[in-house]
Amino acid sequence: MVRWLLRQPGTWPRRYNGEVFAFLLEKVPEAVTDYLDVFATVLNHSHKGYEAVKYTDLKVIYGEPIVPVSDTALALVAESSAAHMILSHRLMRLILHAKWHSFARTMFRQELTAYTLLVASYFIPTVWGSPDWIHLKTKTHKMVAALRFISWLLSIFLLLCVERSECRGEGVRRYFSSFWNWIGVTTYAAIICSIPLEFISFSELTQQARNSVLALIIVCLWINLLQFLQMSRNSGLIIAMMVHMVKDIYRFFLLYSVFLLGFSGAFYLLLGGTSGYETFTTSFITVYLMLYGQLTYDNFKDAKGYTWYTSNFLLLVHLLSAVVVLLNILIAMMATTYAEVWDAAEAEALQSHAQAIVRLEKALTPKVRREKFLELLAVSKPKAGTRSTRERQYTVQKEEEPQEDLLVSAREARRQNIILGVAKKMRKISSVNKSSQARNSQQNRVVPVAESSDEVDQPGQDYPPKLKYIARQASRFAVHELAQDVVALNAAMKKPVYSVLEDGVRYETPKKSTRGQGKDEMQQQLTLSQQIRQQQQLVDLQAQVEQLTTAMTNLQASLLTKRIPGPPIPKY
Incomplete structure (x- = not known):
């Protein structure tokens, strides 16, 4: 019902509201895409395979500097349970692209460079x-000392500058709710705290402690590198799969721990004192390694009497239950998870990308955030040395305040120049000249070029049929030439008409070509689209029927209450 109301004109003001958006995310997440469609309307025309999309309220949806980062549309979507479905919308992808190229890409590369140097x-x-590098006796010792000093400085920088700014932006409780933040802070703090271990005189105990800490x-340094690999499209998919498979491993070990603890105690009682079963801890590790095929049968073979029978019987039961049954159950669970999650892995990788951008935006100071926002409002300038106009790579000219009046006047002047150019082209065509001369002979007024192509003649004036046909063709030709000149002008100047966050029509999203696809695939796509369209029409029809039924019920109730009682009916 909510989705149907959002699509009806006049039911709500067509302006973005953050409170309404947050309410839909929490209560009706499936209607959020219909809400966003209002601000990213696909028009009926296209150009060279690119759809024309009209965007509105981009600045508000992006998030103005006065709005907290946690209240912006991207932050709300990134933390919602329906992020997989909403982030694939063209409007959210535009916001992601704008924020990534505005500030997130530079900040991510700086942080990645510093962390790579640290590792x-x-x-x-x-x-x-x-x-013993602290004695600095050789060149190798001096090189080790220099690398150690660089790693300490980088750890201090990442802990006090990067992590501290993110913690200040997100809040302490929300910051430490992330696993990656725990790993990062713990690793940087451990590197700084391990500095005294490098200068203590090395006894055997201190050396063991140093080696254990290092x-x-x-291990933590290399594991934390996965946080940066999430931003990549290919590695992000694999990491998303790993996260889901960890849940399967947890359920498996929860069941396997029952067998592990039971058989570890049994083998310790039967084979205690032999190699691998000296203590309960060593027995626990030995039984665990049996799961991966690390089995030493000599201890079971050398047992005597009842110990031999009991230990071998328990060994066979353990191998059958744990290695054969439980391990194959784990493999089957992972295969099922892989098949179910692979389709949603790309969406989860996109969600990780969005969460990283929100995290970097929270680390910005209010001044820097305002400057980045004003840069997106400025008109894009062409970048020197571009090889192709399709790449659309631009540098942004900084302006203190966006001057909308100047932009509108510049576009209006450009439009007038295009119309004059089209009119000059039309004068060179014989059919247009003939139609213009014929109309000038009958009237003193000339029909402007920008009038509608379907209605050229004015009411109350009768023209010959041939003249009407020529005028109609000339008007259609003018509209076609006008559209071509607009596209050619933009391509020649290598300059987009709009800034990044300016409302207007953009040509984007190339249509998928059916070249190379089989007839079966095309038929399947066509059938699927028809089914989706029919289901949507059925939902709309049901909503309308429910609305009409409610209205009729209310109408009948009101009529019954207002009915005037008539005279009594006589009984015979």
Whole structure:
């Protein structure tokens, strides 16, 4: 019902409202796409395979500087449960593209560069350097010292500048609700706190403590690199699949722990004191490694008496239940998850991309955020050295305040020049000249070129049929030439008519070509589109029937209450 009301004209003001958008996200998420369609209307015409889309209220949907980042449309969608469906909308993709090219791309590259240098400067000396580098006896020791110093500085920078700004923008509770933030802060703090371990005189105990801490830091550094790989299209899909499979692994180990603890205690009692079963901990690890085929049968073979029978019987039961049954159940669960989630993996990768952009936007200061917003309002200028007009790569001219009057007047002047150019072209065509001369002989007024192509003649004036046909063709030719000149002018100047956040019509989203597709695939696509259209029409019809039924019920109730009682009917 809500979706039907959103599509009806006059039922609500066609302006974006953040409170209404948040309410729809929470209560009726399936109607959000219909709400966004109002601000991204696909027009009926196209040009060279590009659809014409009319955008409105872009500045408000993008998020003005006075609005908190958490209340913007992209932040609300990125944190909602229906983000997979909504982020694929053309309007949200435009907002993602605008924010990525405005500030997120630069901030992401800077953070990625700093983190890559940190991983390299910490990993190389830890693995290949010697622990006594602090004496600086050789060139290798000096190189290790330089790399250590760089890694410490980068850790301080990432912790106090990057992570601190993100924590200030999101809030402490919301910031530490993210797994990646915990990994990052813990790793940077551990690197800084491990500095004294490098200068302590190395006994065997301190060296073991140092190596243990550095080993954990290296693992956390490489795992945290997955946070940056989420921004890539290819690796983001695989990471999204891994997240879903971790849930299957959790359910598997929850069931396997029952067998693991039981058989570890049994083998410790039967084979205690032998290799691999000295303590309960070693027995636990040995039984766990049996799951991956690491089985040593010598301990079971050397057992005597009842111990031999019991231990071998329990070994066969463990191998059958855990290795054969449970491990194959895990493989089947992962295969099912892969088949179910693969279609939604791209949407989840897009959601991770959106969440990263929101996280970077929260790290911006109010001044920088306002400057980036004004840059998007400025008119784009062509970038020197572009090889193709299709790439549409532009640098932005900074303006203190957007001057809308100047932009409107410039576009109006450009339009008048186009019309004059079309009129000059029409004068060179014989059919147009003949129609103009014929009309001038009968009247002193000339029909302007910009009038409608369907109604050239005025009411009350009768022209010959041939003259009407020639005038109609000339008017259609003028409209066609006008559209061609607009596209040619934009391509020649390499300059978009609108700024990034200016409302207007844009040509985008190339239509998918059916070349190379089989007839079966085309027929399937056609059938699917028809089914979707029929289902939508059925939903609309049901909503209208319900509305009419309610209206008729109310009308009947009102008539019954207003009915005047007549004279009594006599009984015979």
